[in-house]
Amino acid sequence: MNSSVIAELEGTLVKDPDPFPYFMLIAFEASGPIRFSLLLLFWPVIRLLDLLGMKEASLRLTIFIAIAGLPKSEIEYVGRAVLPKFYMDNLNNDAWKIFSRYEKKVVVTRTPRVMVERFLKMHLGANEVIGSELIFNRFGFATGWVRDIRSISDRVDRLFGNEEMSLALGRWIGFDSPTFVSLCKNRCHERLTMQQEDGHIPKQPHPVIFHDGRLVKHPKPITALLILLWFPIAIILAIIRVPIGLAIPLRHQRNYMSPILGYRVLTKNPPNSSSVSAVSSKKGVLYVCNHRTVMDPLFLSRVLGQNIPAVVYSMSPIWRKIAPIRTVHLTRSRSKDAEMIAKELENGDLVICPEGTTCREPFLLRFSSLFAELTDDIVPVAINYKPQLFHATTARGRKVLDAIFFLMNPLNVYEISFLKKISMEDSSIAGKSSYEIANHVQRLLADALGFQCTDFTRKYKYRLLAGNDGIVAS
Structure with missing residues (x-):
């Protein structure tokens, strides 16, 4: 046949x-x-x-x-x-x-x-x-x-x-x-x-792991009309929400301001000071998160009720200056970045997203092992994010608009789950390499979220979206 x-x-x-x-x-x-x-x-x-x-x-x-x-x-x-x-x-x-x-x-x-x-x-x-x-x-x-x-x-x-x-x-x-x-x-x-x-078991289609664009909903005519009607209201709301979010202390935002700011946070296993205390009193705890939007570190700080500095790879200079938490901008030079992270940990707790870029689908990118070389005081944090109308992060859009589109959503739902601190048996103290620790943390977060681990990196994501992966339209 x-x-x-x-x-x-x-x-x-x-x-x-x-x-x-x-x-x-x-x-x-x-x-x-x-x-x-x-x-x-x-x-x-x-x-x-x-x-x-x-x-x-x-x-x-x-x-x-x-x-x-x-x-x-x-x-x-x-x-x-x-x-x-x-x-x-x-x-x-x-x-x-x-x-x-x-x-x-x-x-x-x-x-x-x-x-x-x-x-x-x-x-x-x-x-x-x-x-x-x-x-x-x-x-x-x-x-x-x-x-x-x-x-x-x-x-x-x-x-x-x-x-x-x-x-x-x-x-x-x-x-x-x-x-x-x-x-x-x-x-x-x-x-x-x-x-x-005939009992044939079909293959599965190749999943869409990386995609871009601002719209969340499939814009059929009725949905498109609702998006357009919401758009001017959304812009006004975003303009109002920005100064409110900057002016209200984090601890009050968590308890009283969620509806006004347009977010809802579902928290699981929030840590107490004794459960995450550092091995060395001279160092802070490193919160290691998967990366869903540019807002991840901010929401982690809101849940903890304190201003925790965040390591960022690419963020609009404007938002870095006015962000309610301090940001540490990395250079992607391994030696320089290691030095900066180590210095920040000496001053207290720190948040890092070792994927290096966001992923919207239920997958985790390969974790950079740099964080595992610098400390054993690691608390994995599983983050999921559910937008309603607009994606808050794009691969090639203007970074300054990311937070604006985030605030243009009627409601942003964040789910934040704190996992147990990495045990000594899974740390460098037990002879584990930084790569083994990074892979272990990736698996823990994937299991907690119900996501799949991948070996894909930030470079692969951008190469794929740019069409430089060998599959190019003729």
């Missing part, structure tokens, strides 16, 4: 047949709220064209409003770093189970190929992606036009030639040539029955 499958993306590999929300993401993440609003304003017209059977005109109008004038690099970045997360959340697992068992996997979509190719090739293992092609001018900006959408079926025909596919998965709606279906030996429902009976 020929082991080849061709599948439609919209409504088959992903549940939602409407690509409109993904263009809303392109509009917001690559351009901003104005284009986002404009595209939503035209949604009734786009929907009317769909209902009248003018699907091609509807799609062309959507593409033009969402993409016209955008640099090619911006569109590619959103397609690579933002959209895969939303496509994965909308994955049709039943279709994936069938799609994954074939050797040659081809996906057909009327969405511009640059938007979907990264997700389909990296996460679903597709060999070929046939979609509409955006037209760019000689300066690298999108004109808003696409090459003839009707040619998709012809390109499928050319790809396979006289070869017959083993299976086609799709709704068979919106394709203008019967060639797409006639190339297939079996209908979807016939092969579905065979797959369910």
Whole structure:
């Protein structure tokens, strides 16, 4: 049997047949709220064209409003770093189970190929992606036009030639040539029955570990409207919350100011002074946390009710100056950073996030072992964060906006769990190396959070989001 499958993306590999929300993401993440609003304003017209059977005109109008004038690099970045997360959340697992068992996997979509190719090739293992092609001018900006959408079926025909596919998965709606279906030996429902009976265990799709962008929710029209209505209120709230957060002492914020400041903190096993006292009275305790947002050290200080300095790798200079806790900015020079951390520990307690960058998904990056070389007084702290509308940290956004977007959420929920202090048996006193200690702390935090440990580093994250990992859209 020929082991080849061709599948439609919209409504088959992903549940939602409407690509409109993904263009809303392109509009917001690559351009901003104005284009986002404009595209939503035209949604009734786009929907009317769909209902009248003018699907091609509807799609062309959507593409033009969402993409016209955008640099090619911006569109590619959103397609690579933002959209895969939303496509994965909308994955049709039943279709994936069938799609994954074939050797040659081809996906057909009327969405511009640059938007979907990264997700389909990296996460679903597709060999070929046939979609509409955006037209760019000689300066690298999108004109808003696409090459003839009707040619998709012809390109499928050319790809396979006289070869017959083993299976086609799709709704068979919106394709203008019967060639797409006639190339297939079996209908979807016939092969579905065979797959369910043969006991085959499908592979799992490659998970989305790193992604970027500000929006948390999938911006379907109603959700997008709510985001837009909230946006001006959110900006006002953020402006009000900043001076309040800076003026009110930490101990009062913890007890009385949470609703006004827009956060709720769930704390588990908060330490007392005797449970975390340092082995040496000359040194402070090092709180080692996983890293979810730029606010992690601040919330740890709020829970403890005291100003604990934090080691930071990348933070806006403005926020470093006005932050209610003192920050120690590292240089990423191992010797210089070790000297600074050791000096801070001599003065008291300290907070550090050895992942070096944030991770939004339930995974932990590899921990730098530097912290384990400097002290045995280590208290692991497991942190989880649940935003409602906006992500507080992005890989390439302006760092000065991170705290603003954090405060623009109606409510930010933090879960902070203090684990037991590292025992002597798991420290350097027992002969453990710094790498063993760092890996041990990573595993403890992962188990407490229900996350998975990875060997990925900060450099790998940024290389992946930049498209320098060997899987680049052609």
